[in-house]
Amino acid sequence: MQQNQKSETSMKLKRLVEQGLQEHLAANAARGVQTLRERIAAMVHSQMFEYAAGFVILANLVVIGIEAQLSLDMDSEFPDLSWPWWMERIFLLTYCLEIFLRIVAGGRAVCRDVWFLMDLALVLAGWTALLFLPLAGVDALAAEKLLIVRGLRLLRLVRALRMINHFKVIWRLVYGLLTAGQTIISTTALILISLFVCSCVAVELIGKDRDLLEDSVTGPIVQTYFRGIDKSLITLIQFVTLDSVASIYFPLIMLKPYLSVFFLGLIVVISIGLMNLVTAAVLENAMQAAVQDAEAEKSAMLNTVKDAIPELLKIFQSIDKDNSGILTHDEVMTVEVDILPKKFLQTVHVNSMLELFDYLDVDQTGELTREEFIEGLLDLCLRDMPLHMVQMLKLLHLILGMSKKIDIHLEALRSRQQTVVLPSAI
Structure with a gap:
């Protein structure tokens, strides 16, 4: 059962690599000048942007907590133009910039995102508490208490961290509650x-x-x-x-x-x-x-594969000196292992490119195609298992294919033997 699941995962990865290669090559063929909106969209949809937004919210809550404790110790509220007054305005302007970037990146479709609508409502509540309610004669100190609800935006940080193993349980609890x-x-x-x-x-x-x-x-x-x-x-x-x-x-x-x-x-x-x-x-x-x-994990895996393919393709092309589309043992001998990405070296510990070549060259042909090279590297990075286990699984898959071919040849030999024996008996 586990072997079938792993084989299915390998086939999915192979399809993802083929799809990613086709898309990358098509994108290179029709590459134009990247618009400003596309750059903003790439930045907004990255996990680092989600982390940065979440930690800004966390810093805002820390400032609110410090302000509340200091005002309690002083037995009075901070006056206008004090450092908490400025910090609230700076944080609110930062949130407005985030909302603006999300609108530019997503267009009208962003209005159908529940998380964006929650962010927008909380930002509007902040402006209402700081500007509109005081203009209406409402006590400013009472109005600013509405800003505490901004802590709900930390749920976005938990959502962004959901793909990290240590935070998956937190996200399941939060999402289950929601x-x-x-x-x-x-x-x-x-x-x-x-x-x-x-x-x-x-x-x-x-x-x-x-x-x-x-x-x-x-x-x-x-x-x-x-x-x-x-x-x-x-x-x-x-x-x-x-x-x-x-x-x-x-x-x-x-x-x-x-x-x-x-x-x-x-x-x-x-x-x-x-x-x-x-x-x-x-x-x-x-x-x-x-x-x-x-x-979501499947989607993240697809994005990871698509993002890694261009860099791995450049590495393959730099090693493939004769541009034949096939790596040989001699071509890999002169290449240092530092050519590989740092993230890959942190995940898979190899001492040389020859060692990596031997792991990827399971059928011992002495050659690696472009697809085999990229698929093998991604397989080693995405799978949570040692190198020898991956190689063993590939060997088992190869042995299974060879055993099927042997069965076919044996059936052919039996049929030929029967055709030879029957006329002699007659």
């Missing part, structure tokens, strides 16, 4: 309806019971927790989380045992049943998010 909004709202409505019905029943069974009211132990409990729909509803909310409910139902059940049916049903249906349904619904959303993450 996508579970409809589930949470539906569950809350269902719980409130159930609690309202149960509170009506509680008023009839407990709030109006004379024996419970006249008892010295249960009387204060009924007056405090069940004497009215509002009190019963708030009391039953405790049963959702089972928050110290034993002190409420235990004395009542001891005096009226039939109330155990009511409280037991409340605990089973609401405290256990509905809460587990919420967990199941959130888990389902998390599984859907995992599928989307897998699609």
Whole structure:
């Protein structure tokens, strides 16, 4: 099973390399002057831009926290034209520049991005808090408290970090919480309806019971927790989380045992049943998010392959002295290993180009085509396994192909033998 998955991954990588080579060669053939908008789009869509924007937001929140602590220590707010006043304006202008770059890069299509709309709403809230509300006569200090919601933009930083292994769990938790909004709202409505019905029943069974009211132990409990729909509803909310409910139902059940049916049903249906349904619904959303993450990883892999192909193609062309499109053992002997990208050398530890050539030349032909060279390097970088394992898998794949050819030749020999034996027997 694992071997089939790895073989499938290798075939996908091979198709990606072929597609990337075709696109790169076509782009070189029709290369023109890159427009300013294309350069801005490449910058905006890069992960470094997302990281930079996220860390600017983080720095803004740190400044807000320092300002809040210092103002608390001074027992007064900072005046106008002080350093926090200037910092807020600088950060807000930075956010406006980011919004402008995203609009230039994406055009009208960016208005369909939920993350962009959230960023735009938060930036508009910042301008409203700093400029428009004070002009309307609203207290500036109270208006600036709206700026704290800017911390929600840190979710974009978490989204940008989702492709890094150490941050995948954080992104799954955040994304699961964001996508579970409809589930949470539906569950809350269902719980409130159930609690309202149960509170009506509680008023009839407990709030109006004379024996419970006249008892010295249960009387204060009924007056405090069940004497009215509002009190019963708030009391039953405790049963959702089972928050110290034993002190409420235990004395009542001891005096009226039939109330155990009511409280037991409340605990089973609401405290256990509905809460587990919420967990199941959130888990389902998390599984859907995992599928989307897998699609995002495939897209990231495609982008990585497309970005790496031009540099690897230049390396291949620099090694291929005779421009034959095939690397030989003699051509690689005079090449230093430093010609490879630093990221590749950090991932795959090789001492020389000859060693790398031997790893890539699995069929021992002494030659590597352009596609084999690029595919092999990308395969080593993208797969999380040692070099000898990759070579072993390729050898197994080669042996499988050779065994199929041997089977075909054996069948041909058997058919020939039968044709020779039959006439001699006759």
